[in-house]
Amino acid sequence: MNFEYTGYAENILSRPGTGCTTTPSLPLDIAPLISSFPKTRYYGSKRRLLDWIYHALKGLPFNSVLDGFGGTASVSLLLKMMGKEVTFHDGLLFNTIAAQALLADKLPFKNIGEAHSFIDGIKPCRGFISKTFAGMYYTDKENRWLDGAATAIHELKSPAKRSVYLYCLFQACLKKRPFNLFHRANLNLRLNRDVTRSFGNLVTWETPFPVLMKAALPDVIKISKLATQPVTILPHGDIGRLNAGYDLVYLDPPYVSESKTSDDYLRRYHFLEGLSSYADWEDGLHNTSYIKSLQPRQYISEWQDKHTFRERLFDVISAHNQSIVALSYLAGAYPSEEEIADHFRQNFQHVSVLRKDFCHALAKEKKVELLFIGSNI
Numbered sequence: 144m145n146f147e148y149t150g151y152a153e154n155i156l157s158r159p160g161t162g163c164t165t166t167p168s169l170p171l172d173i174a175p176l177i178s179s180f181p182k183t184r185y186y187g188s189k190r191r192l193l194d195w196i197y198h199a200l201k202g203l204p205f206n207s208v209l210d211g212f213g214g215t216a217s218v219s220l221l222l223k224m225m226g227k228e229v230t231f232h233d234g235l236l237f238n239t240i241a242a243q244a245l246l247a248d249k250l251p252f253k254n255i256g257e258a259h260s261f262i263d264g265i266k267p268c269r270g271f272i273s274k275t276f277a278g279m280y281y282t283d284k285e286n287r288w289l290d291g292a293a294t295a296i297h298e299l300k301s302p303a304k305r306s307v308y309l310y311c312l313f314q315a316c317l318k319k320r321p322f323n324l325f326h327r328a329n330l331n332l333r334l335n336r337d338v339t340r341s342f343g344n345l346v347t348w349e350t351p352f353p354v355l356m357k358a359a360l361p362d363v364i365k366i367s368k369l370a371t372q373p374v375t376i377l378p379h380g381d382i383g384r385l386n387a388g389y390d391l392v393y394l395d396p397p398y399v400s401e402s403k404t405s406d407d408y409l410r411r412y413h414f415l416e417g418l419s420s421y422a423d424w425e426d427g428l429h430n431t432s433y434i435k436s437l438q439p440r441q442y443i444s445e446w447q448d449k450h451t452f453r454e455r456l457f458d459v460i461s462a463h464n465q466s467i468v469a470l471s472y473l474a475g476a477y478p479s480e481e482e483i484a485d486h487f488r489q490n491f492q493h494v495s496v497l498r499k500d501f502c503h504a505l506a507k508e509k510k511v512e513l514l515f516i517g518s519n520i
């Protein structure tokens with residue numbers, strides 16, 4: 144999919160005291176760093192917008208920063224490379240585990256050979272995944288391999304090793320899924336042979352798990368070589384419970400459509416969340432879910448629901464109004480750009496809104512990304 148860099152089209156909101164930003168060119172030392180960050184097709188990832196976000200944030204006066212809806216940790220990685228004191232947080236455990244792997248300061252094994260031997264040593268077995276998800280997301284043979292992998296990884300004593308292997312396993316699982324999601328039990332889309340597809344990559348889908356897992360290792364190795372100061376990783380949970388006091392709070396919440404309801408992040412990625420706590424997966428299953436999702440979590444679903452989203456978002460912005468708040472959102476979503484800007488003006492003396500045309504990885508049509516920045520400094 145094409146990614147057009149259209150540069151800034153700034154709209155500085157008309158209010159006295161509103162700040163103004165310029166568009167400096169990307170310094171040579173940051174551009175290659177960003178391009179070496181792990182590639183991802185995570186829903187709403189900011190990976191391909193990092194240079195734009197970098198330009199928007201680099202002139203602001205901050206050291207400590209909270210990445211409150213951290214997702215794939217792409218923005219945390221950027222902030223870390225900028226030399227900031229970063230705190231990562233997300234609502235889901237699997238993202239928190241992946242962040243532990245990607246934001247660590249050193250590799251937890253001697254060399255890549257050690258990691259390859261571990262992956263090659265995984266023995267398939269018939270466990271919870273084989274019994275529960277037959278015919279839904281992966282083939283029977285793959286399910287047995289996944290049971291073996293989850294068992295072996297969770298038996299490891301070192302939390303750092305567990306994080307790296309789980310990160311690699313998540314990447315492999317996503318690559319083998321149509322649309323890189325688990326919101327439909329649609330293994331048949333992958334297995335149908337007599338169809339012409341306009342999506343997906345049959346070669347990757349059919350690549351064995353161990354090969355894809357090994358292919359994710361260089362992501363972690365490359366990033367660990369760029370390590371600067373340590374990052375704080377908070378336990379997963381609701382952003383609403385976090386303390387204020389950071390110099391800057393970056394918010395990248397789920398997008399809520401003006402017109403249609405959509406799956407929340409737990410439903411999109413429930414299988415990875417289950418792999419993260421393999422021993423408790425069975426107890427956490429949602430009994431009536433036809434995709435065998437995990438039981439819904441209110442703090443995740445409320446951030447995807449038009450009835451509750453606006454209040455949750457505005458409460459979080461107000462709770463951090465002593466910090467600089469930077470909010471990523473989408474034009475044309477709910478609430479509107481004007482409503483969000485009004486709320487920023489009620490909380491901050493200086494408000495600016497940056498906009499950028501953008502093609503999302505999982506959507507065909509062009510979108511406009513917004514970045515609201517509010518500050519009382």
Ligand SMILES: C[S@@+](CC[C@H](N)C(=O)[O-])C[C@H]1O[C@@H](n2cnc3c(N)ncnc32)[C@H](O)[C@@H]1O
Pocket residue numbers: 185186187188189190211212213214215216217218232233234235238380381382383395396397398408442443446
């Ligand atoms: C748009 S994504 C963030 C993408 C991220 N910036 C990146 O580049 O990968 C929104 C994230 O919000 C998380 N989330 C949803 N509800 C949450 C809540 N109540 N508290 C914290 N995180 C939540 C989801 O798990 C998801 O990772």
